[in-house]
Amino acid sequence: MNYLVTIIGPTAxxxxxxxxALAQKYGCSIIxxxxxxxxxxxxxxxxxxxxxxxxxxxxxxxxxxxxxxxYSVGDFEQEALGVLDRxxxxxxxxxxxxxxxxxxxxxxxxxxxxxxxxxxxxNQLNIDFEHFGIAYLQDKLNELDPxxxxxxxxxxxxxxxxxxxxxxxxxxxLGSGQPYSSFLGQKTKQRSFTPIIIALNxxxxxxxxxxxxxxxxxxKEGLLAEVESLYPQRHLNALQTVGYRELFDYMDGILTxxxxxxxxxxxxxxxxxxxxxxxxxxEEAHWFDYQTSVGVITDTxxxxxxxxx
Numbered sequence: 001m002n003y004l005v006t007i008i009g010p011t012a013x014x015x016x017x018x019x020x021a022l023a024q025k026y027g028c029s030i031i032x033x034x035x036x037x038x039x040x041x042x043x044x045x046x047x048x049x050x051x052x053x054x055x056x057x058x059x060x061x062x063x064x065x066x067x068x069x070x071y072s073v074g075d076f077e078q079e080a081l082g083v084l085d086r087x088x089x090x091x092x093x094x095x096x097x098x099x100x101x102x103x104x105x106x107x108x109x110x111x112x113x114x115x116x117x118x119x120x121x122x123n124q125l126n127i128d129f130e131h132f133g134i135a136y137l138q139d140k141l142n143e144l145d146p147x148x149x150x151x152x153x154x155x156x157x158x159x160x161x162x163x164x165x166x167x168x169x170x171x172x173x174l175g176s177g178q179p180y181s182s183f184l185g186q187k188t189k190q191r192s193f194t195p196i197i198i199a200l201n202x203x204x205x206x207x208x209x210x211x212x213x214x215x216x217x218x219x220k221e222g223l224l225a226e227v228e229s230l231y232p233q234r235h236l237n238a239l240q241t242v243g244y245r246e247l248f249d250y251m252d253g254i255l256t257x258x259x260x261x262x263x264x265x266x267x268x269x270x271x272x273x274x275x276x277x278x279x280x281x282x283e284e285a286h287w288f289d290y291q292t293s294v295g296v297i298t299d300t301x302x303x304x305x306x307x308x309x
Contacts, residue, residue, distance in 0.1 A: 001309060002088045002193035005301060007097040008104060008279050009200035010272035012210040014290045016049050018200065019097035021294045022301075023057035026093040031080055032061045033098035033107065035158070036241055038076075039067045041230060044223045045243035047214065067230075067238040077106040085192060094193075101154055101278050110189030117175035125167050125174075137166035144170065145179035154274040161240035196304050198297060199285040201276065206290070208269050215265045218243065227251070242267045 005022060007015045019030050032038075036046040040063040048063060060083050065071050080096075084107075087094050098104060128136055138160055142149040148169065152159050159165050169180045176183075202210070227247040230239060234248045243264050250260035279285065286300055 001305075002092045002094070003196055003301075003305060004084065004108075004193040005093065005095050005196045005198060006104060006108065007095065007198050007200070008101070008282065008285065009099065009290075010207060010275040010279075011047075011099050011268060012214045012272070013200045013202060013207065014210075015097050015099065015200060016047075016053060018198070018294065018297070019095050020049075020053055020056045022298065023095050025294065025298055026091070026095075028091045028093050028095060029058040029060060029087050031083065031094065031096040031107075032059060033076070033080070033096055033100055033103035035073075035076075035098075035100040035103055036238075037062055037098075038065045038071060039063065039238050040065065041067050042226070042238065042244070044218050044221050044226045045241075047218070067233060067236050073102055073106050076103055077110065080107050081191075088192060099154075099275055101151060101275070105184075108191070108195050110191075117171045121171050121175050122167070125171055129163055129167060134161060134163055134166065137163065137170055140170045141166060141173070141180075144173035145181050148179060148181040148184075150274060151181070151278055154271070154278045157242070157271070158237045158240050162237050194308055195284065196301055197282060197285040198301070199279055199282065199287045200290045201287055202290045207272060211268050211272060212265050215243075215261065215268060219261060223247070224257075242271055 005026075007019050007022075009015055023030050034046070036042060037048050038061060039046070042048075043063065049059065054062065061076070061080065084094060096104070096107060125137075138149070141152075149160075172180045172183065201207075223243065224247060227244055228251065230244065231248065231251055233239065234244075239245075239248075246255065246260045246263040246267065249255045249263075250257050255263060286304075288297055288300075
């Protein structure tokens with residue numbers, strides 16, 4: 001039996017450190033499913049593991065794509081499953097870690113088929129988008145499927161800025177009369193592994209303190225210079241995310257530097273809150289305080305394996 005230990009939780013909670021400790025404990029590799037850490041141009045603002053951390057255990061899907069490439073969650077699902085099939089031949093235990101719930105679900109459960117949509121609905125949506133812009137599609141999805149809108153805000157906020165993807169979500173809602181999310185998870189795809197989901201949390205004050213500290217560290221490490229280098233490409237979907245948008249606003253004269261940094265902290269805290277709202281619905285998750293020792297968590301993992309040999 002193969003086991004995929006999957007670590008979830010809000011940003012800045014300590015998922016990276018735990019994943020490395022577990023990978024070293026079990027002598028296995030780490031699959032990253034953080035949708036922002038895929039991009040090689042975005043290192044500081046996405047909290048990519050340090051050189052030391054990356055050297056501590058084999059990592060996959062870290063800075064493996066360019067922001068100029070089109071890379072969907074479906075692409076990630078197929079690539080990740082292929083890597084896992086190979087890794088499981090070497091070790092029946094592997095680790096997956098990340099705060100992007102959509103990408104976690106893609107690997108663990110897969111996606112379902114969707115209904116055919118009337119061409120008239122698609123044409124009208126194109127007209128509405130031309131007149132009212134992306135905000136119209138965002139509001140429409142939030143109205144028709146607030147659950148999935150929140151899911152995107154948590155797991156892949158760049159998608160909320162992607163007109164083609166947003167039109168697809170809304171057209172499915174309008175054409176079927178059902179929320180887009182109702183077509184997800186109807187049938188779990190067969191997998192070659194048993195998932196063990198470990199979730200980390202902290203009380204609000206501790207989590208917010210960790211977030212503020214991380215943002216301050218990012219600024220010291222040179223986030224502004226990283227964002228300045230990406231300014232000519234600021235229209236790309238990959239860059240429509242917290243930490244980059246706010247500094248683009250600073251560069252455009254919309255915000256002062258101090259206000260931009262505070263906005264990053266505030267928006268990251270909001271992001272973490274949405275992540276927790278989503279992840280607390282994961283029935284299979286085993287929750288731990290972020291300060292729980294690795295030994296206690298490995299005892300739980302070993303117990304779960306013994307119960308499902």
